[in-house]
Amino acid sequence: MLSITRRYTFAAAHQLAHPDWDPGRNAAVYGRCANPHGHGHNYLLFVTVTGERDARTGMLVDLAAMDRVVGERVLSRLDHRFLNLEIGRFRTTVPTSEALCHFVWDELCVALAPARLVRILLYETENNCFEYRGD
Amino acid sequence: MIAITKAIRFCASHRYWCPEWSEEENRARFGKCVNIHGHNYRLEVTLCGEPDPVTGMIIDLKQVKNTLCDEVIERFDHQYLNEAIPHFRQHVPTTENLVAYLHEQLRDAFPGTRLSRIRLWEDIDLYAEWEADEPC
Numbered sequence: 001m002l003s004i005t006r007r008y009t010f011a012a013a014h015q016l017a018h019p020d021w022d023p024g025r026n027a028a029v030y031g032r033c034a035n036p037h038g039h040g041h042n043y044l045l046f047v048t049v050t051g052e053r054d055a056r057t058g059m060l061v062d063l064a065a066m067d068r069v070v071g072e073r074v075l076s077r078l079d080h081r082f083l084n085l086e087i088g089r090f091r092t093t094v095p096t097s098e099a100l101c102h103f104v105w106d107e108l109c110v111a112l113a114p115a116r117l118v119r120i121l122l123y124e125t126e127n128n129c130f131e132y133r134g135d
Numbered sequence: 136m137i138a139i140t141k142a143i144r145f146c147a148s149h150r151y152w153c154p155e156w157s158e159e160e161n162r163a164r165f166g167k168c169v170n171i172h173g174h175n176y177r178l179e180v181t182l183c184g185e186p187d188p189v190t191g192m193i194i195d196l197k198q199v200k201n202t203l204c205d206e207v208i209e210r211f212d213h214q215y216l217n218e219a220i221p222h223f224r225q226h227v228p229t230t231e232n233l234v235a236y237l238h239e240q241l242r243d244a245f246p247g248t249r250l251s252r253i254r255l256w257e258d259i260d261l262y263a264e265w266e267a268d269e270p271c
Contacts, residue, residue, distance in 0.1 A: 001268065002231055007260040048264075056153055057164060058232035060263070064166070 003118055004060050005048040008070055010079035013040040014095040017084075030094075038082055043097075045074070045104065046121035049112060061115040073107040097124045101132035109134065138251055138271045140181045141199045145212035148173035149228040152217070171215070174257045178207060178237070181252035182245050183271040194248050202244050207237065230255055230263040238265045 016033035017026040026034040033039070047070060051060045077087065083095040093099055101120050109117045122130045150172065151165035161169045180203065184193035210220065216228040226232050234255045242250055251271045256262040 001266050002235060003264050003266070004231060005262050005264065053231055053235070056227075057151075058227040058229035060231045063261075 001050055002053060002060060003048050003050040004063070005046050005119075005121075006063065006066060006070070008045045008047065008075060009042065010045065010075050011040060011042050012078050012081050012083050013038040014083040014090075015039070016094055016096060018094055019092060038084065041124050043078075043100075044123035045070075046119075046123075047104075047108065047117070048119040048121070049115040050118050051115045061112075066112060066115060069108065069111045073111055074104055097122050097128065097130040098132075101130050105132055105134055136183050136271055137186055137193055138181050138183045139193055139196070140179050140252075141196060141203065142177060142179045143200075143203045143208060144175065144177050145208050146173060146175050147211050147214050147216050149216040149223070151227050151229065153227065176211075177256040178203070179252070179254040179256075180241065180250070181254075181271070182248040183251045184248040194245055199245060202241075206240050206244060230257045230261065234263040234265050 015035070015038035016030040017023075018029075021029075023034070023036075047066070049061050049066065053060050078100075081087070083090050083100075085091070087095070087103065089103065090099070101122050104120050104122070105117065108120075118133065120132045122132075124130065148171055150170060151168040152161055153164075156164070158169075180199070182194060182199070186193055214220070216223050216233075218224065220228070220236070222236055223232075226236075234253055237255065238250075238253050241253065244250075249271070250267065252264060252266045254262050254264040
């Protein structure tokens with residue numbers, strides 16, 4: 001299979017703390033990630049898509065359209081935001097990077113059509129990487 | 136089964152251009168990529184196999200390096216791909232097409248191993264990849 005992967009960056013803050021739990025339980029489960037007022041990361045987001053390679057242009061997908069969709073639906077909403085407060089679903093669920101992968105997938109899966117989303121790779125730091133293939 | 140990945144780099148120029156289209160059509164479709172420009176490419180080739188019980192190697196990496204030098208670096212490095220590679224006189228040298236072409240060139244180049252993946256980075260923000268249907 002032939003695919004194209006594009007790398008994007010955004011910087012955001014989050015706090016890993018379940019809204020229904022008390023501070024003690026959150027600290028026990030999430031450690032320093034539960035500290036009040038959150039902390040931040042420079043995220044690296046790799047988005048992999050596939051499609052039919054156009055016989056004449058040699059292109060799998062319209063990269064400019066892909067950049068627009070990712071910019072509007074993901075980057076503009078996440079970059080320089082406090083995720084717990086500013087993204088609806090993270091008022092009730094914990095914005096772990098696993099959950100962020102799901103968020104990105106849900107935002108892009110249909111919107112990128114006719115390109116087909118294959119994989120989301122999210123680096124929270126250079127040491128922690130999360131991957132989701134939609135299954 | 137073990138997989139190894141060998142990386143090489145080459146620098147090359149290209150442009151996106153369909154000769155049967157007008158300048159306006161090409162610019163509308165390809166934007167700035169119609170201008171001759173270049174990239175620092177990084178090619179990663181992943182091979183799968185069982186380590187030889189004596190040498191402990193799937194394949195001699197020197198052999199992999201020499202093959203990639205002959206097949207890729209000698210032909211691609213510091214070249215204008217639209218002219219230097221006959222295939223790209225007829226086909227637009229997009230990253231996708233480059234990967235498909237490299238797959239054709241390299242598919243049988245490493246006897247005793249199975250070619251599992253070819254990943255070509257055009258720059259730090261974009262790569263195209265061919266991956267075998269069967270995982271390693």
